[in-house]
Amino acid sequence: MSDQRAPNLSVGDYWIDRGDERVIGPKGPVRLGHKAYQVFCALADRRGRLLTKDALFETVWDGMFVSESALTTTIRELRRALDDDPRHPHYIESVYGRGYRIVATVEEVDGPIPTNGVPHVEPVQQKPTVEAGQPPRLAVAEFRDAAVQDRAPYVGATMREEILLGLSRFREIQVVDAALSVSEGSERDYRLDASFLPDAKGLKANVRLQRLGDGGIVWAETIPIDSDGLGAGVETIVRRIVGAAFPALDQDLSIGIGDAAGTLFDRYIVAKRQSIDAQDRATAEDAARQLEAIIAEKPNFALAYPPLVRLYHIDYNYTALGSSGPTERRRALDLAKAGLAADKSHVHSYTVLGFCHLYHEEYDQARSCFDHALERNPFNPERLNEVATGMTYLGDFDRARALFEQSAGIQPFADDASQEDLGRLALLEGDIDTAMEHFGKVTVASLWSQLCAAATLRHRDEKAGAKAIKRWMERVHAGWHRPIPPTDDEVFAWFRFHHPYKDDAGKPLIDLVGKALNID
Template identity: 25%
Template structure:
């Protein structure tokens, strides 16, 4: 790209300085990969005019043959960066079949008069998007050829984490410049303006692989999270896939919790993005009516402040609808709230069709409407956008149960548990697994699944219902009736026929048989209201 000497471009709240190859927001440098920087500059120069795909590929990848998906990936990364300024968040437009244009107002400043030095980065400001870099994992194996696996692992983790809405991940290309260097994570944090640094090591001996990953607060140097992963080296790709999903789910929660705690400690009037972050952080607690109502309040306030916030609307819909699908609240109360949940999900998708949470929320809406075929499609769309979305896999399994396909349900729910085996929503996942085992006629297995669900989350009414029904079918009527009593104490309004597990005239024959031969007899024996 040609030099622009001392020119500085203002795009919304951002300043772009080509000579220093720097993008900044306020007083902080924004981490941006080399290709993404060149792409932004190419779009900025055109002042809202169309940039064709061929033009952009020629300018950003001169002399290199690249595929369209490389350009699409860099555009996606740019959109995540620009989303930090709501005023221009949706101004990077796609012109189908032709190219892209940046329609935000671009102002050319005469020169760069700001101080050039940024010796240190201040604590992230309220409302700032959490930022992360995944440094190349170190290869501790005696065989240097195994370095490809550690490189691939760190790059795949970076890609997986970049799919998490609300998290800004530095490109793998930038991270690769630190490969083989003995770095201080605090120095990396200062240089790139990132708050969180993920590091790791890979050791392979014979047929075993051990991976040690750590998440560090780059500002303080404190370790926030660490985990060891052991696996069979005979299928490295499968091992890598399993580990990256686990890491993405675990540290995604950890980062949002840490960031939300920072905001709460500052005791400053929250903005929409702050409220969304606090709502996401609340999800680190097992699901309950209280937690869902807290999230509903936070996301509703965020959507009121920023009606175009797709993430707030999607999560608002989820919080409302889950209160009904898990039998937390009475059907009468939820009938009044359902329209709000439906509206929020539909608006979220209209604003951002690439938001996986929005499609997941719509999948829950379809569950509440008992349209399980459409719920399958919605959750499959969410998973296509974020393959590590454990809750979408879980809801997909639940939908297959209600369509009477136990094998498809089992595949989906086992994937959910593989991706997030110890997360706060373990109770919900084990509940779906319990209904799946029951659908497959595996009564004793279902007892174990429902019991594990209830132990993981004693506040989950549907888990109590599953325990009561499965225990009754296994012949332990005393324990079944105790479980039913516990359920009615937790949810006095409970009626099997008013839950999502009820059978409707539109239910497939397989589910009707399951309902009549398993659920109804089990509920009757346990003393559950029908």
């Protein structure tokens, strides 16, 4: 009968002896508790890939309910036994909020393992490679605050911990609780660091996001902090840093990959960007095929689901107007549920499922999804705007406005999408003048901002508004999914199909658009 026991392994300077269930180091056998030994074996078996906390609880603790402190205590014991510094790890790296991975070289061992210790060899620092399907790493370095210790003791440690928690909510990155240098990072790793200095009104934080592949600075900002209100203002400052750092990283990563489709994650980034930027139906449908292929290849790759759901919801990025129907909406709902099942911590999965429920008139389920999204990541301005829009459709205008303001506090500049959101909200609240002011600030009008602007203009100026409505109808006819142009009734039904208001929440807008399109 063959021996089915897992192979012995060398992990850096240490050996795992499966037969005796022990670890041998440079000085001989290492004292380890049984759980610490099991955790070390589980991490080593992953060969440098992420092992989530849930997976460790399921395997090492056999699914028993234990507190997370049991795992952190075991990791601490293991690091102490391996003489590993958690800030500059040679063996166990923390992926903040998610799990751990082995960073040392792991190899299978043939033959007997020495019991009196093994020759010590300085670990060779190799640039890590990015595993297919894994997001880039973001290392959060120590925040330097020695210059302000007299007026704000512990500000660096406090702020860093809050930012680690905030960034760990973004599933598109892996947050590492360590200070990686340029030589230690891969071409797709990043580092966030900050230094606190005295300022006229208190102190200031110089924050920067650096690309470790070449040392390039991706984003940097100086943020003034009033020392008198430091305690109350920590959350606001954290939101601002987190809310700026992630979009900068995401954009830099997208540019860096270009059109090359290498790893699964590269393919996802290319397809996601294509799904958002598509100007014609063929390009949008190609993005959908790429995303479908990624999901078929790796169903638990949760990031691929939201952009695909979006394409099916909104006429392939509005490149084939009127093409989304009940079939596409059912497919979108199935995908959204599968995406959330793949990763229940991925906040975007909650918002896209929320919109699926809206489109199916399942309003209580939609609200629940939006509440979950808000609870899990209040630092992402894009997600905040999505939840606010969802609340608008549900008729909760006060909450929607508060969320739009919260988003603006993180990302203070108002882009076209923000102006459209605020204009539509003002219109629903009956404030036509404010709505027109917001729509007037849109530089490149979307289909819906152009329609809202034309409808409100027609309400004020019949002749000018009629011309604006005519231009909008020409745009719709040019982009319709079939050669035969739609009737006015079809256009109005299409508008209603894409604006799933609960009860009478959308009545002011619906009446205004109906009147503009001469619908009784």
